[in-house]
Amino acid sequence: MDQGPPTYEKIQEFERNLPQHNLDLPYPEGKTGRYVKFSNQIKYLGWNNVFNEILMNTYLAYKSKRAYVFIDYFWKPEYYFWPEDRRVVWPLRTPLNAIISGPTAGGPWDEGDDAPRSVHEDYYELACPKEERRIINTRDVKPPVEWEQGDVQFRTWLKVLEEAPERCIEIEPAPREEDGYAQTFDLWLWGSDRVLSLWEEFSKSPVSKLLATSPLVRSAVDRNEYLFFPSGPRPPYPVSRDPYDHMLAMHVRRGDYKDACVGLATWNSTFYSWNLLPELPDHFIPPPGGKWGENTPENTEKYMEHCLPTFDMIVQKVRDSRRDYVNAAPRGTRRILDVLYLLTNEESEWLDLLKTELRKDGWHVIRTSKDLELDQEQTDVNMAVDMDIARKAAVFIGNGWSSFTSNIVHRRLVDGKEPISIRFY
Known part of the structure; x- marks a missing residue:
């Protein structure tokens, strides 16, 4: 470094x-x-x-x-x-x-x-x-x-x-x-x-x-794949050897995003780009009462709930997304999600508390962007490394106003991932 x-x-x-x-x-x-x-x-x-x-x-x-x-x-x-x-x-x-x-x-x-x-x-x-x-x-x-x-x-x-x-x-x-x-x-x-x-x-x-994916980014993903193998007890059911088959990846942007979310509310912004595709299960319609460059406190609060969700909202979204994906399994098949990856710029105690709360729901592995080991060049493209992990994951939860999320949505849908595997807060 x-x-x-x-x-x-x-x-x-x-x-x-x-x-x-x-x-x-x-x-x-x-x-x-x-x-x-x-x-x-x-x-x-x-x-x-x-x-x-x-x-x-x-x-x-x-x-x-x-x-x-x-x-x-x-x-x-x-x-x-x-x-x-x-x-x-x-x-x-x-x-x-x-x-x-x-x-x-x-x-x-x-x-x-x-x-x-x-x-x-x-x-x-x-x-x-x-x-x-x-x-x-x-x-x-x-x-x-x-x-x-x-x-x-x-x-x-x-x-x-x-x-x-x-x-x-x-x-x-x-x-x-x-x-x-x-x-x-x-x-x-x-x-x-x-x-x-x-x-x-x-x-x-x-x-x-x-x-x-570039060879450089792919090398970073491959280098860190061992982090996603189960570290807890052997599950009482068959699990794919590919950890991405039973991974839920979630984009948790914090800190600097608060001002951006307020700005989005002020301008009554819709979701961004491919996040607006109608076949995706989660939508956001700007509530009435706002206008160009101005919004009500009530509407701003609704924006913040989806753009910068609270601790409890994040936990509930993970639970709901996991349940919906598992329940959508084709007849005669079983889906398991037991690996959780958090794409985040958060480094505070808040993140540790979030991981502690999520572990109560039976996630065998919980990792974050900060757990990745990257060399000099891989560090320079770390945003693309996170994106490729999210592309490969069975389920992805993103932020509907984020271009980062939108480009992951593009790759996932082109790869043939189901719409139910793509969620927004």
Whole structure:
């Protein structure tokens, strides 16, 4: 830990040597290929706000038969794990292939798919000299459709990219005074049910299907799997050898989230993105009486119950989710949940008290994010490690307003997990 942030020299070398980084390749790659770089893509924000955007940008590039230009993840300084005196580079960044794998990060498409592969922005500088780029400002496309359904926005941008004769397209943001969220698919879309019109095609697309856990994250998950094997008495029933088959993972965000929850109440916010899917069992409808930028004390209290639930509410949600999942087992089968994993930033006595109370319900193993043993590089991507454990778990309880939760929901549903296995407070 005292070594400071990793340099990622080997992963950077891997990205430089991706086979598509070759100007001599035939069309639709190489020096005659078609590319799109989203320079309006958000930076310096939490990983999961970035993550859902880059996946949709990749899908837009894929449908337009252009190579998506991927970039490193740029950290918001407040979220960066490493203390200021150990930060050896600026800006603070992590290679995309340290966090995810798949076509978004330059991985291959399926055999027979003629879509060009994603390329790193350094290669884009070679393949697309500045004099060959067409710059499209979001102000020229976005305003007429920014409050339309997600599929309408997507088709509008797709038409622009398909019909543009130029090989190299770069999307740049309008000034902040014109558009405070100048992304192609922005916060106002992700935070509303208008994004749901994209779910059917996006979830079945190769961008979603081929999205994978990075080798680095996978190594951290594998390294810590032993923590989830039962430590109590042998259960009097058959249990899968895979601990994730009988795990309930729960996102318990505390501390800094209180102000965020108050803000969500103030703006009468709905759940975030894929957390709004109607097939999921838990929903939240903003109660009447509030308005844009203002809410009643009673309504704010209802928001806080779901966004920052009390100790007793958390315990009850675990009990209810466990019962409902077990009861939903197909006829003739039996489901067991006896491993509990808490994805949390909490470190106080409160967490110890919560674990003590939950053990009374017969959980053989209770672990938290703090129990994981991670090396220097794994520590840098610890958010993705937690997400992958939650993806694999039999049941996941998340926060409906969280982009972290929403991206886990996306992976779980694409993996084929049942809606009853996905719950919100």
